[in-house]
Amino acid sequence: xxxxxxxxxxxxxxxxxxxxxxxxxxxxxxxxxxxxxxxxxxxxxxxxxxxxxxxxxxxxxxxxxxxxxxxxxxxxxxxxxxxxxxxxxxxxxxxxxxxxxxxxxxxxxxxxxxxxxxxxxxxxxxxxxxxxxxxxxxxxxxxxxxxxxxxxxxxxxxxxxxxxxxxxxxxxxxxxxxxxxxxxxxxxxxxxxxxxxxxxxxxxxxxxxxxxxxxxxxxxxxxxxxxxxxxxxxxxxxxxxxxxxxxxxxxxxxxxxxxxxxxxxxxxxxxxxxxxxxxxxxxxxxxxxxxxxxxxxxxxxxxxxxxxxxxxxxxxxxxxxxxxxxxxxxxxxxxxxxxxxxxxxxxxxxxxxxxxxxxxxxxxxxxxxxxxxxxxxxxxxxxxxxxxxxxxxxxxxxxxxxxxxxxxxxxxxxxxxxxxxxxxxxxxxxxxxxxxxxxxxxxxxxxxxxxxxxxxxxxxxxxxxxxxxxxxxxxxxxxxxxxxxxxxxxxxxxxxxxxxxxxxxxxxxxxxxxxxxxxxxxxxx
Amino acid sequence: xxxxxxxxxxxxxxxxxxxxxxxxxxxxxxxxxxxxxxxxxxxxxxxxxxxxxxxxxxxxxxxxxxxxxxxxxxxxxxxxxxxxxxxxxxxxxxxxxxxxxxxxxxxxxxxxxxxxxxxxxxxxxxxxxxxxxxxxxxxxxxxxxxxxxxxxxxxxxxxxxxxxxxxxxxxxxxxxxxxxxxxxxxxxxxxxxxxxxxxxxxxxxxxxxxxxxxxxxxxxxxxxxxxxxxxxxxxxxxxxxxxxxxxxxxxxxxxxxxxxxxxxxxxx
Numbered sequence: 001x002x003x004x005x006x007x008x009x010x011x012x013x014x015x016x017x018x019x020x021x022x023x024x025x026x027x028x029x030x031x032x033x034x035x036x037x038x039x040x041x042x043x044x045x046x047x048x049x050x051x052x053x054x055x056x057x058x059x060x061x062x063x064x065x066x067x068x069x070x071x072x073x074x075x076x077x078x079x080x081x082x083x084x085x086x087x088x089x090x091x092x093x094x095x096x097x098x099x100x101x102x103x104x105x106x107x108x109x110x111x112x113x114x115x116x117x118x119x120x121x122x123x124x125x126x127x128x129x130x131x132x133x134x135x136x137x138x139x140x141x142x143x144x145x146x147x148x149x150x151x152x153x154x155x156x157x158x159x160x161x162x163x164x165x166x167x168x169x170x171x172x173x174x175x176x177x178x179x180x181x182x183x184x185x186x187x188x189x190x191x192x193x194x195x196x197x198x199x200x201x202x203x204x205x206x207x208x209x210x211x212x213x214x215x216x217x218x219x220x221x222x223x224x225x226x227x228x229x230x231x232x233x234x235x236x237x238x239x240x241x242x243x244x245x246x247x248x249x250x251x252x253x254x255x256x257x258x259x260x261x262x263x264x265x266x267x268x269x270x271x272x273x274x275x276x277x278x279x280x281x282x283x284x285x286x287x288x289x290x291x292x293x294x295x296x297x298x299x300x301x302x303x304x305x306x307x308x309x310x311x312x313x314x315x316x317x318x319x320x321x322x323x324x325x326x327x328x329x330x331x332x333x334x335x336x337x338x339x340x341x342x343x344x345x346x347x348x349x350x351x352x353x354x355x356x357x358x359x360x361x362x363x364x365x366x367x368x369x370x371x372x373x374x375x376x377x378x379x380x381x382x383x384x385x386x387x388x389x390x391x392x393x394x395x396x397x398x399x400x401x402x403x404x405x406x407x408x409x410x411x412x413x414x415x416x417x418x419x420x421x422x423x424x425x426x427x428x429x430x431x432x433x434x435x436x437x438x439x440x441x442x443x444x445x446x447x448x449x450x451x452x453x454x455x456x457x458x459x460x461x462x463x464x465x466x467x468x469x470x471x472x473x474x475x476x477x478x479x480x481x482x483x484x485x486x487x488x489x490x491x492x493x494x495x496x497x498x499x500x501x502x503x504x505x506x507x508x509x510x511x512x513x514x515x516x517x518x519x520x521x522x523x524x525x
Numbered sequence: 526x527x528x529x530x531x532x533x534x535x536x537x538x539x540x541x542x543x544x545x546x547x548x549x550x551x552x553x554x555x556x557x558x559x560x561x562x563x564x565x566x567x568x569x570x571x572x573x574x575x576x577x578x579x580x581x582x583x584x585x586x587x588x589x590x591x592x593x594x595x596x597x598x599x600x601x602x603x604x605x606x607x608x609x610x611x612x613x614x615x616x617x618x619x620x621x622x623x624x625x626x627x628x629x630x631x632x633x634x635x636x637x638x639x640x641x642x643x644x645x646x647x648x649x650x651x652x653x654x655x656x657x658x659x660x661x662x663x664x665x666x667x668x669x670x671x672x673x674x675x676x677x678x679x680x681x682x683x684x685x686x687x688x689x690x691x692x693x694x695x696x697x698x699x700x701x702x703x704x705x706x707x708x709x710x711x712x713x714x715x716x717x718x719x720x721x722x723x724x725x726x727x728x729x730x731x732x733x734x735x736x737x738x739x740x741x742x743x744x745x746x747x748x749x750x751x752x753x754x755x756x757x758x759x760x761x762x763x764x765x766x767x768x769x770x771x772x773x774x775x776x777x778x779x780x781x782x783x784x785x786x787x788x789x790x791x792x793x
Contacts, residue, residue: 326689349692362683366705376691426687 003065004029004199005050005167010062012042012049012223019045020223023062027167027199032190034214034231035203036246038445039416041220043203047171050201051087052079066167085115088160088198090189092172094152098144104155105131105140111159130162131155134188149312150181154188164196171203178311179472183516186213205445207250208475208518211235219243236524249446251520252453252479257499260483261301265338267433267466268300268352273322273332275315275490292318294490296332300434300466307477307498308470310487311513319487320438320470324354337433350379353427355456357439359419363411370394370407373425380430396425400455417448421455428459435460436468441476453480474517478502486510530781533716536774544591553581555588555741567759574759576749582760585741586767592653592742593771596735597722599657604664605715611665612672613703616680617695627673630666638663638725646734656735660725664718671714675707709786713779720775727768743768 005027012020020042027033037043048054050064052071064071066086071079083089091097099107108127112118118126131140134154144152153173160168170189174182190213193200204210210217211231218228219242226242227234238244275293292315300306310316321327323334325343334341336348343349353376356362363372373393377384384392394404400421402414411419420440427435437456441449457480460467469481477484477498484501486494488509494501505511552572559579567574572583615626642659649655679685679702688698729735730744738745743764750761 321686324690326686346692349690354687354690356683356687358683362687364684364688364702364706375688375693379692423687 002068003027004031004067005201006063006065007046007050008063008065010046010049010064011060012045012054013059014045014055015057018223020049023220023223023225025201025218025225025228027201029166029197029199030194031216032193032200032202032214033228034210034217035201035220036205036207036210036217037220038205038246038447040222042223043205043220044171045223046220047089047169047201047203050167051083051089051169052076053083081115084111084165085163086166088163088165088168090153090156090160090168090170090173092175094149094156094176095144097156098152100144103141103143104136104147104158107155108140108159108162112162115163126162127158130158133161133192134158135184148181149177150185153177153181153185157185157189157192161192161196161198165198167199167201168193169201169203172205173202174209175204175206178313179474179513180311180516182209183518189213206518207235207246207446208520208523211520211523212518219246232523235520246446247520247524249450251524252450252475254478254499254502255305255480255482257497258482260497261304263299263301265302266299266335267302267304267337268298268323268468269335269338270299270323271297271333271335273297273319273334274330275318275322275327276330292490293322293329293332296322296487296490296492298485298492298495300468302433303464303466304483305467305481306469307481307484308468308487309472309474309477309484309513311472314487315490316470316472316487317438318490320354320436323468324352324436325349346379346381350376350430351433352436353430353432353434354436354438355420355423355427355440358443359416359423360411362423363419365411367410368407369397369402369409369411369414369422372411372422373397373429376426376430392429393425396429397422399428399459400425415448417444417452420444420448420452424452424456424459428463428465431463432465434466434468436470438470439472440469442471442473449476456480474502474514475519486513527781527784529777530785533774533777533779533781536770537778540590540771540774541594543587544594547584547587547591551581551584551587553584555580555584556739557581566757574757576746576760577753577757582763585746586743586763589741589743589746589764590767590771592736592740593723593726593730593744593768596653596656596660596726597719600660600722600726601664601715601718603657603661604718605668605711608665608668608670609672609711612669612674613676613699613707615669616673616676616703617699619677619680623673626669630669633662633666642729642734651734651737653736653740656726656729659729659734660722663725664722667718668711668714672707672711675710676703679703679706709782713783713786716775716779716782720772720779723771723775724768 003026007023007025010020010023023046025033035043035046049060054060060072105124105127108130109123112123112126128140131137134157136151136154136158147155174185177185189200202210202214214231216229217231217234219226221242227238227240234243235247238247273293273296276289276291278287279290296319308316318327322329325334325341336351339348341348370390370393373396374389377389377392394407397404397406402418402421414422441452444452469477471477481498484495484498485492494507494510505514557580563575563577563579565575574582576582611626615623638659641662645655645659685698685702688702726735727744730742731748735744736742746764747761754761
């Protein structure tokens with residue numbers, strides 16, 4: 001079988017820096033090639049290079065053959081005609097790929113008419129058919145904001161696939177979606193590619209996800225191709241240590257079962273939490289009331305590791321803010337160490353701290369590292385003087401493995417994993433009794449993820465700190481927690497020892513969540 | 526440094542330097558009235574010529590720059606010093622207070638500036654103080670609105686939540702986290718408002734509500750030159766050019782700063 005896409009010796013340099021070095025890839029019709037690698041490995045650059053979308057200052061050499069035609073030598077006008085028609089593109093964020101003012105059907109029709117001489121009527125019909133193929137039949141009249149994230153991404157796929165491109169490039173197509181939509185979108189992509197004989201280049205940082213759909217996998221690291229081969233063979237018997245490390249880091253080992261803790265004197269006890277917001281649909285409609293939290297009750301024992309799992313929109317973030325007294329409540333109480341916590345009690349506030357998901361957003365870009373780490377010391381009574389604060393902050397910079405010499409740096413001078421270490425130092429500087437991790441490792445590369453989890457584990461074990469992991473990532477929950485709560489539509493629908501919930505989920509929603517989660521270990525077994 | 530920023534900074538710097546220089550030295554004394562030398566064209570003795578009273582036009586322009594820039598700077602400072610804290614306060618309390626402050630803002634916005642200028646000159650007498658107050662008051666809602674707009678999204682950011690976790694109150698977060706992060710945007714607005722205030726001051730002086738003679742000002746000079754346009758066209762040309770260039774300078778500066786401080790650029 002001749003190759004649909006053949007990339008030969010692709011070199012890309014930006015600003016004199018080589019970013020891709022001698023990349024060779026090949027992709028047959030109907031095939032799915034997964035391109036995986038950590039941030040900065042050159043995955044997205046590869047996609048842009050193939051689609052001819054690199055910034056003008058980029059220097060490119062090598063060959064990109066689509067059915068034997070070298071795309072790199074084509075003039076810009078000819079590439080314009082190929083993009084959309086012969087090469088379809090799907091990017092991470094569907095909201096940015098869609099025009100908010102146009103209906104979905106109109107956007108599909110526009111793409112069709114751009115490349116084919118169709119009447120408006122014929123284009124509309126073709127658009128409806130394309131939407132039906134991605135499971136959006138009857139939703140063509142909606143605007144992007146009237147659709148869920150998964151539906152939007154399917155709309156983008158409908159646009160990309162409407163012209164039956166020979167090659168589809170999907171760059172992190174499911175990263176912005178929740179677990180269940182993720183599985184649906186991937187199944188859809190794979191089905192369409194099979195059906196139409198296209199080839200799919202699936203780019204992702206998420207190895208377990210790619211492993212489930214790709215026929216072959218190519219691993220990139222720092223702009224170089226490490227290894228490529230049939231998916232299962234490559235994962236089971238990696239030829240290169242880099243691949244082996246990636247596989248090992250991607251499959252976190254489940255935590256051994258631990259005896260249930262004594263919950264008679266819980267560290268944190270939330271009872272019957274209710275959070276409602278007024279919602280107005282349309283200018284004249286009567287405001288309705290939406291319940292974000294609907295009577296949530298949960299406990300965390302001293303020193304315990306608890307997971308709180310739920311999909312986006314389940315109320316995780318609201319619950320988390322409520323527990324931290326950052327969100328007003330309509331009913332219910334939060335108790336810390338047996339005392340009512342409303343946010344005003346400074347002594348209690350000291351006992352609970354948090355690490356946020358995105359370390360870039362949770363660190364003020366204009367503050368120095370030590371100032372950021374020292375910020376919670378404002379809660380100490382009395383507040384230590386500046387010199388003492390700096391000393392303490394430097395100790396903690398040391399403890400999280402950054403070293404006191406980085407004290408004067410600003411957040412942008414750190415990598416993602418290092419920034420998360422800063423955030424951990426800030427959260428632990430008061431030595432709280434409870435540390436809340438809000439998706440704290442979700443934005444990190446898998447190699448860094450393991451290190452950060454190990455650091456948190458070690459620091460908290462030494463101090464007997466209880467941990468509350470709030471996440472959609474079941475792999476992390478399984479590796480790091482002993483007990484777990486499942487949140488769905490503002491209610492706790494299931495709870496119990498982590499190992500037991502994983503082995504025997506009772507609720508349908510939990511089962512669906514587990515089924516949709518890519519499990520690398522099961523795949524390799 | 527981008528070209529706009531460079532051009533704007535050089536031009537604005539030149540005006541400011543000339544204005545400051547005029548306070549200690551001008552090519553000819555400002556109060557030297559010499560009817561025999563009136564309405565002279567630009568030449569060796571008087572580089573830009575003389576006005577209808579025989580005063581040196583360049584000297585008048587320089588001192589006029591000091592007046593106009595001074596009034597504009599004070600007016601904008603008044604607007605920023607009151608407006609920015611109001612805006613930050615409104616953003617911190619996204620509640621009835623925010624609503625109240627912003628509706629109050631709208632009222633000031635809706636009030637015709639010229640009317641206030643007339644009212645103030647009636648109450649205080651026409652002069653620089655009235656001009657500063659009139660222009661300054663109308664700068665308050667502009668700065669309040671811009672500061673609030675820049676600050677609001679920051680309150681959604683995780684680092685503000687982190688500061689709240691450190692037990693910090695709204696005032697302290699506004700000071701320590703919000704203000705430093707909106708400062709860039711405010712500097713851009715400052716520069717833009719300066720150019721508009723300059724224009725406003727010139728307008729007020731032109732209709733006689735701003736700076737009063739014998740204190741020279743660009744607006745006053747334009748008004749004086751109006752009747753003599755046919756006789757001595759350069760008399761109106763030079764102050765007009767000065768106003769246009771000064772406004773352009775601060776606009777360029779604002780544009781250049783905006784581009785320079787663009788967070789998307791910073792990220793790259």
